[in-house]
Amino acid sequence: MKKLIPAAVFSFILLSIIVLVGRGLNPFDRRMFTFHDDTQAARISEIIVNLQNGHFPPRIAPHLSFGLGFPVFNFYAPFSYFATTILSLAGFGIPMGLKASFFLAVVLSFVTMYVFLKSFFDEYASAIGAVLYGTSTWFAIEIFVRGNLAECWFLVLFPLTLKFLHSLSQRSTKPLFLGTALTVSFLLTAHNVLSLVGLVLIVSFALLLKEKRRTLVAIGFGLILASYFLMPALLETGSTQAAALAKRTRYQDHFLCIGQLWSSPKWEYGGSAPGCRNDGMPFVLGKIPIIMGIMGLLLSCYHLVRKTGNKKLYPVSLFMTALTIGSVYLTTYQSAFVWDIFSPILSLFQFPWRFLVFVMFGIGFFGAYLFHGVRIPLRPLAAAIIAFALIFTAKKYFSKPWLMTADEFANKFLSANYISRTVAYNMPEYLTSKADYAFWKSFDSSIHPDSDQKIGFDTKEPATLIKGPRMKPLTSGLFQKEIETQGPTELAVNIHYLPLWSIFVNNAQITPTTFDRFGRPILKLTQPSVIRVLYHETLAETLSNAVTLIGYIFIIVLSFHSKLWTKLKHIIK
Numbered sequence: 001m002k003k004l005i006p007a008a009v010f011s012f013i014l015l016s017i018i019v020l021v022g023r024g025l026n027p028f029d030r031r032m033f034t035f036h037d038d039t040q041a042a043r044i045s046e047i048i049v050n051l052q053n054g055h056f057p058p059r060i061a062p063h064l065s066f067g068l069g070f071p072v073f074n075f076y077a078p079f080s081y082f083a084t085t086i087l088s089l090a091g092f093g094i095p096m097g098l099k100a101s102f103f104l105a106v107v108l109s110f111v112t113m114y115v116f117l118k119s120f121f122d123e124y125a126s127a128i129g130a131v132l133y134g135t136s137t138w139f140a141i142e143i144f145v146r147g148n149l150a151e152c153w154f155l156v157l158f159p160l161t162l163k164f165l166h167s168l169s170q171r172s173t174k175p176l177f178l179g180t181a182l183t184v185s186f187l188l189t190a191h192n193v194l195s196l197v198g199l200v201l202i203v204s205f206a207l208l209l210k211e212k213r214r215t216l217v218a219i220g221f222g223l224i225l226a227s228y229f230l231m232p233a234l235l236e237t238g239s240t241q242a243a244a245l246a247k248r249t250r251y252q253d254h255f256l257c258i259g260q261l262w263s264s265p266k267w268e269y270g271g272s273a274p275g276c277r278n279d280g281m282p283f284v285l286g287k288i289p290i291i292m293g294i295m296g297l298l299l300s301c302y303h304l305v306r307k308t309g310n311k312k313l314y315p316v317s318l319f320m321t322a323l324t325i326g327s328v329y330l331t332t333y334q335s336a337f338v339w340d341i342f343s344p345i346l347s348l349f350q351f352p353w354r355f356l357v358f359v360m361f362g363i364g365f366f367g368a369y370l371f372h373g374v375r376i377p378l379r380p381l382a383a384a385i386i387a388f389a390l391i392f393t394a395k396k397y398f399s400k401p402w403l404m405t406a407d408e409f410a411n412k413f414l415s416a417n418y419i420s421r422t423v424a425y426n427m428p429e430y431l432t433s434k435a436d437y438a439f440w441k442s443f444d445s446s447i448h449p450d451s452d453q454k455i456g457f458d459t460k461e462p463a464t465l466i467k468g469p470r471m472k473p474l475t476s477g478l479f480q481k482e483i484e485t486q487g488p489t490e491l492a493v494n495i496h497y498l499p500l501w502s503i504f505v506n507n508a509q510i511t512p513t514t515f516d517r518f519g520r521p522i523l524k525l526t527q528p529s530v531i532r533v534l535y536h537e538t539l540a541e542t543l544s545n546a547v548t549l550i551g552y553i554f555i556i557v558l559s560f561h562s563k564l565w566t567k568l569k570h571i572i573k
Helices: 004-019 021-025 040-052 079-117 123-134 137-146 149-170 174-188 192-208 212-225 227-235 242-248 287-306 311-331 333-341 343-349 352-373 379-394 406-413 416-421 437-441 539-560 562-572
Strands: 031-033 403-405 463-467 472-476 480-484 489-493 501-505 508-510 522-525 530-535
Touching (some): 004 379, 040 079, 079 149, 079 406, 123 352, 149 174, 192 212, 311 333, 333 343, 343 352, 480 489
Antiparallel strands (some): 031 403, 489 522
16 A cells, blocks of 8 residues: 555656646647747658768758758757657658657656655655646746757756766666666757756766766766767768857846746747847746745755754755756856856857756755655645646646647648748858858848748759859769869869768769858869769768777677676776
């Protein structure tokens, strides 16, 4: 009976989340909502194109930017897109696959937060904290306002990673070591910026634990498994406009006033704007969650000062206190001087309110701390009632009034014209550094509605003849192009040039040095020639793939080789 009651409470709460909060995310309801990042569907579509052409891991989205190709997958954390692609190919289709992915992120965030909190608190306190986390209004904003798939899956993986690290520090077993390494690798490929911060946080957390060596080694293995993305993303950023555009982003315009976390005049679906009253989107975290979080934080501080309570929890409480208070501070205008000092790093965040992810995490932890530390009669019933009340209150935020059918969503956000001429302008930082950004941007149809019809070349052709006799297109594929010229010729190859394209003239590889304003390579040929342009991973990408592959081979061998595990266990114990 003692085991059945907690299981019944957990099941009741999980079912409530699925029924109430999940109602607006039901993937079997053929209606879909829109959100800020309307490139999500196109990204999934382009990953599928890569898979169909045998390219894994994907690096480039070939249809984007007038069919010139965009290296979005080389620089944007892929985990959430892989997960969503699986759902899409499993029968949901892309629009409902997106919806199912958001739904799973909500449900799994509750589960992963619960298992993390269960390391420190009883079942009922852990359930309350998990509800505060998984049904946070900020989670609803991430989905229905921002549509940020990557951050939603980061919210799933962050508590799970901490759980594995904590468990591994307690027991050195093969499943825990392997699970920790895999989960760390998933976390590090979940979101560009948050994953980097997450790496700092999980290393800091590991250093607080009793057995540091084995947890740090597991993190190291996680880095190896994530190398296929991390190495090229760090080493090849210079081939794009990312650094230049990051300097143009004014993080100063996106600080919050502390009152914005407490209340918002209305629930809107606009964007972030300078000042405290001009934002078109809410930043509220909910009054009851904030109160519970503050009360739990104060109780934790009281235990730390008076040296009472569970002493084994002191390091984790200090970590969570610093993380929560520090994250709140970094979202506000009062932290501007800190951002200015560390602007080379913090400017990558673009929006200071991204730190609300960790505030939301802290509220979940300290909400659990409060329920665990206060004596409440009939705890199972009290936990079920409080959790249901929180879920019922949150359900109104987990929906959106503006709906369209899945077909309408696909026609709008998966049309060839939209993918070719619109999507790339929502992530311009991945434009090749060889292009003239201002010129390329002038064809953005959201700014200049008619300009996207005037680019001046036929994107269906492999190249554009500038001068010389007629050229003969031989192949015009997404990942391969071939042209034959009849004599001295000058032409522009229809690609955004990046090192992952290899160009051969009469079977001799060349490196172009001249480019037009779109970043297309200009070839000046003095004789009849055959030009082949092939998508080909760079040396850094090939090596990073090899590092990841070796890591997975080692993990597989370790899974079945008991003597190897015994030797490794002896080293890391």
